[in-house]
Amino acid sequence: MVETKDPKTNEVYALLKDKIVSLQYMPGQILIVQHLSEKYGFSRTPVREALVRLRDEGLLEDADGRKFRVKPITWKLISDIYDARKAIEMLAAQTVAETVSVSQLQEMRTIVDEMQKNYDNHNFNQYFQSDLNFHNKLIELSGNEVLKNWMDRINDQQQRIRYLTTNLHSRIEQSMPEHYHIVEKLEQRDGKGAMEMVSQHLTLARADILSQRENGSFFGIQD
Amino acid sequence: MVETKDPKTNEVYALLKDKIVSLQYMPGQILIVQHLSEKYGFSRTPVREALVRLRDEGLLEDADGRKFRVKPITWKLISDIYDARKAIEMLAAQTVAETVSVSQLQEMRTIVDEMQKNYDNHNFNQYFQSDLNFHNKLIELSGNEVLKNWMDRINDQQQRIRYLTTNLHSRIEQSMPEHYHIVEKLEQRDGKGAMEMVSQHLTLARADILSQRENGSFFGIQD
DNA sequence: CAATAAAAAAATGTATGCAAATTTAAATTT
DNA sequence: AAATTTAAATTTGCATACATTTTTTTATTG
Numbered sequence: 001m002v003e004t005k006d007p008k009t010n011e012v013y014a015l016l017k018d019k020i021v022s023l024q025y026m027p028g029q030i031l032i033v034q035h036l037s038e039k040y041g042f043s044r045t046p047v048r049e050a051l052v053r054l055r056d057e058g059l060l061e062d063a064d065g066r067k068f069r070v071k072p073i074t075w076k077l078i079s080d081i082y083d084a085r086k087a088i089e090m091l092a093a094q095t096v097a098e099t100v101s102v103s104q105l106q107e108m109r110t111i112v113d114e115m116q117k118n119y120d121n122h123n124f125n126q127y128f129q130s131d132l133n134f135h136n137k138l139i140e141l142s143g144n145e146v147l148k149n150w151m152d153r154i155n156d157q158q159q160r161i162r163y164l165t166t167n168l169h170s171r172i173e174q175s176m177p178e179h180y181h182i183v184e185k186l187e188q189r190d191g192k193g194a195m196e197m198v199s200q201h202l203t204l205a206r207a208d209i210l211s212q213r214e215n216g217s218f219f220g221i222q223d
Numbered sequence: 224m225v226e227t228k229d230p231k232t233n234e235v236y237a238l239l240k241d242k243i244v245s246l247q248y249m250p251g252q253i254l255i256v257q258h259l260s261e262k263y264g265f266s267r268t269p270v271r272e273a274l275v276r277l278r279d280e281g282l283l284e285d286a287d288g289r290k291f292r293v294k295p296i297t298w299k300l301i302s303d304i305y306d307a308r309k310a311i312e313m314l315a316a317q318t319v320a321e322t323v324s325v326s327q328l329q330e331m332r333t334i335v336d337e338m339q340k341n342y343d344n345h346n347f348n349q350y351f352q353s354d355l356n357f358h359n360k361l362i363e364l365s366g367n368e369v370l371k372n373w374m375d376r377i378n379d380q381q382q383r384i385r386y387l388t389t390n391l392h393s394r395i396e397q398s399m400p401e402h403y404h405i406v407e408k409l410e411q412r413d414g415k416g417a418m419e420m421v422s423q424h425l426t427l428a429r430a431d432i433l434s435q436r437e438n439g440s441f442f443g444i445q446d
Numbered sequence: 447c448a449a450t451a452a453a454a455a456a457a458t459g460t461a462t463g464c465a466a467a468t469t470t471a472a473a474t475t476t
Numbered sequence: 477a478a479a480t481t482t483a484a485a486t487t488t489g490c491a492t493a494c495a496t497t498t499t500t501t502t503a504t505t506g
Contacts (some may be wrong), residue, residue, distance in 0.1 A: 056279050057279065080369045087313065090310065145303050147306075
């Protein structure tokens, strides 16, 4: 399928978004339309439009004058994101438990099994990816379009956070089985239970990340 | 404070957004950049950028070819929105109950009193506005920036829904005291209770709106 | 007539020019 | 030198031109 709508804008958008979430553009950095257009060989119009989109999506913010700045990551933002995630994933888990089909349950189980495989092989980047798949699939299976959009927004920030923080393997050790517990509750069609499991999982994950605030300073995280 | 960043784009954006949420542009309608730019006297560039923003915010969607369409309102969307709202407002209520200051409680009470006044005077448009204020304030007091952004998005759709559906005064009669109950739980710093009250309130509001689906067809709502 | 093809018209996406705003550098004053 | 003013350079937002794509209209075929 060929992209026919705003092909250039979409290309710069994807390019810049990738650089931002992978921290090649660091939080706080100022992005200049003219520089970007020269650097990447697009005219200023699509670059400008891409930056506006990225700002509206929360990856950039307005700086003094007319500039765009890569949005800083603060401990407060991380905390807010985890709280918000918990709220929507709890809802999703309950909904899914009450409506999920057998083949959909199989999809979930395939993903956790993949997580387990990646964990066993110590492929922690792959593990992170399948962890993301797990949570996205949960939202997707809820069928709630609004949650889906919100989750997409959050995932971009989540990826930046992921790069900025350390991944304690000890936490993954705890975290891995938690995902199995969630799937089990879904399989039992236990809405309340699934909700509770998701709540626990994300409460722990949140506490783990925030605890890193004490263990020294992290380059790129403010407060 | 003068708007210095993208003044034209912001102006068209605000203009078009107002027309969309007030249903002067109906769900399903196709918006043509060239027409709008001639009609309102802007060049195509700011109009185009405004449309892209509105699409990213969910008030427009991509149509065949390169067109923009005012996003249809479906019963499914209404249902999704209420579910999503419930999830984030429950979280907000709990947070607020646990952290709220005396002066903030006063702010909440001022708003419900205003609601009551509007209700007593049968100013139902004003009532709707203060109802909106109530829920926005709850989110605002939670201090969660992510929830705040999400709520802003939802409110635009909510306003369109409001215009498309009937407001049963009988429901307002029930609804009014529910807001007082929420404030009371906040005043008692009862997080769990506040959450429960919000849940009940929104569950009922959701059911009320969706029940209208049976009572005949509503122009502009699909499914 | 309906269906298809061809031609004309309209609308879009992007590049670019330009005036206005902003930033940086230089000059001037304390 | 530090602070202030002035001047130069840079960058932006918007209007517009133009090539390309999409849509509408007209012509042609079965």
